[in-house]
Amino acid sequence: MVYYRQNGSFYCAFEEDLPLPRVEPPEEGVPMSFLFRRDPLSCRASFSVTDPRQLSADQGLGFLDLRRLGAAPELPGPAARRIEAGTLRAVNFDHPRWRFAAEAGRAGKxxxxxxxxxxxxxxxxxxxxxxxxxxxxxxxxxxxxxxxxxxxxxxxxxxxxxxxxxxxxxxxxxxxxxxxxxxxxxxxxxxxxxxxxxxxxxxxxxxxxxxxxxxxxxxxxxxxxxxxxxxxxxxxxxxxxxxxxxxxxxxxxxxxxxxxxxxxxxxxxYGLGVMNARAAYYAKKDLRFASFLTEGRAFGPHGEDLVIANSIAGYDDALSRELTQLAVTANLEMRRLGFKPYVAPALSSAALSLLLTLRGEWHYGSVYLDGVYLGVKNRYTPFGQEVESLELPEQLFQRISLAAEHLKAVI
Missing domain, CATH: 3.40.50.720 (NAD(P)-binding Rossmann-like Domain)
Structure with a gap:
């Protein structure tokens, strides 16, 4: 690990030849960002590092699945301790606006x-x-x-x-x-x-x-x-x-x-929030889906390629697909009643999710992964955007991958 400093900010990187002044590691508690190099628009310009393996992994769908992150790199104490504390931001040095990406957001209302x-x-x-x-x-x-x-x-x-x-x-x-x-x-x-x-x-x-x-x-x-x-x-x-x-x-x-x-x-x-809420609506009405209320997750786009998981630990593919279909077609039920289905989306996907975003809390929203915006559980922290990473069942991961491929075909 090599350490750099420019304009009062500290950075660390695996690369030894970045065009920045090299320095000794900063003291504990001093903010520091990790610099990596990728095609600027192939991935996020910055993110909050929660696992050492994220430092060397591609920013693909593997970020959602802990088992796909690969081997952990050897890290010296300063970087490892900051990851453990949740205070290390990774920044794409090849992005033209990398310095802006390394900045913390403005606090306050x-x-x-x-x-x-x-x-x-x-x-x-x-x-x-x-x-x-x-x-x-x-x-x-x-x-x-x-x-x-x-x-x-x-x-x-x-x-x-x-x-x-x-x-x-x-x-x-x-x-x-x-x-x-x-x-x-x-x-x-x-x-x-x-x-x-x-x-x-x-x-x-x-x-x-x-x-x-x-x-x-x-x-x-x-x-x-x-x-x-x-x-x-x-x-x-x-x-x-x-x-x-x-x-x-x-x-x-x-x-x-x-x-x-x-x-x-x-x-x-902001579209996945209502799909998650619709799945919860049906889970409350049918005991077969009850596990969703405490163990379930939603992934993917707000539409036909939605992915609902009844549970992560006890994933049931058939049950999850049935619950997914109910959530996907809920808007058609409202249309059959003669009304536009806009109230729940405006509140669950937009209002409540935006407020959770601004509070720095977990919410559902579309994050840039693998070249597409894909709905996942995420939050914005003072050290960058964080995506929830879990050990995903293979069948579930394949459903998410298929949804991402379909999104790539759109744009």
Missing amino acids: KRLHILALGDVGSTLLTALKLLGADVLSTIGICDLNEKATRRWEFEMNQVAYPWDYSALPEVEVVDQEHLFDCDVFVFVATRGIPPVDSGVQDVRMAQFEANRGLVEHFARMAREAKFRGLFAVVSDPVDPLAKAALLESNRGEDGALDGRGLLPEQVQG
């Missing part, structure tokens, strides 16, 4: 902006107003329909506790010019959802081409604004749209990918 106030956006806004006072200072709202923004500013700022009128975050109208003057940008815009009676089976994928141009437009704006916050994708299909946002933000004027836009971990899709 955040300013969050919501783009589009349709059914999902307005439901999300209401929930964040009521539940987000501990992590949100202000909620900005933007919509092409100026009457909609005036309406929701008027309504939301009349929601208050008696005598404690500043307890809830203020809601402000934001124009597009200032859309990225925030810590969290939430993309909820859509060009339209197929009508309830349209007969479209996979509504999410029908929306991709329509919404792709929208998310790419705002991703370019994020690049131009040098946005440093979280770009949260709520519009369907969240996983392909998240990747579209990442790629477009990293295109230069010549159309080539230059790695100077959003970092992969700056983008997250």
Whole structure:
């Protein structure tokens, strides 16, 4: 292990020839990042190291399965102790914005902006107003329909506790010019959802081409604004749209990918939360699925390739596939009733998951692994994004791998 220091920051690496000044190991308690080298857009630019094997492993799906991480490298005390304490951040030195990736996020309450106030956006806004006072200072709202923004500013700022009128975050109208003057940008815009009676089976994928141009437009704006916050994708299909946002933000004027836009971990899709909640709904109603409530997990995209596991330790493939199918088709049940299935997604996938994100707690969201955004259990820590790693049954891992392959075929 070699140690480096530049501009007051300490780094360590296996590579001995990095163009940085070499130094002695820093004292205990001094922040230090581990530098690795990968193609800039092939993986996350930084992540929280929780296992020594992650230092030499590819950032593929193996990060989800402890048994696939390979052999542990020999580590000297300073790095090993920081991993054990959860304070070591790994940073891709080959990423053009590696210094930004090595920085810790800003502490304190955040300013969050919501783009589009349709059914999902307005439901999300209401929930964040009521539940987000501990992590949100202000909620900005933007919509092409100026009457909609005036309406929701008027309504939301009349929601208050008696005598404690500043307890809830203020809601402000934001124009597009200032859309990225925030810590969290939430993309909820859509060009339209197929009508309830349209007969479209996979509504999410029908929306991709329509919404792709929208998310790419705002991703370019994020690049131009040098946005440093979280770009949260709520519009369907969240996983392909998240990747579209990442790629477009990293295109230069010549159309080539230059790695100077959003970092992969700056983008997250928010769609898996409701699929997990739907699985829990059915698990409460059928004792055969009860193990899901304490041992289950959800993986993959918000759609047909969803992967629900009834349990990790006691995985039952047939039972898990049955529960998966119930969760996948729950939205069709709501459509058969004659309603658009937007309330549970707006709350479980978006509002609650975003609040957990800002609190640094575990949540479901789409993380950049193996070249795709894939829904997994993760959290943002002061030392980077952390993905839950478990010993996964082979059948379950193969289902997750297949979902990732299908996502690669989309974009």
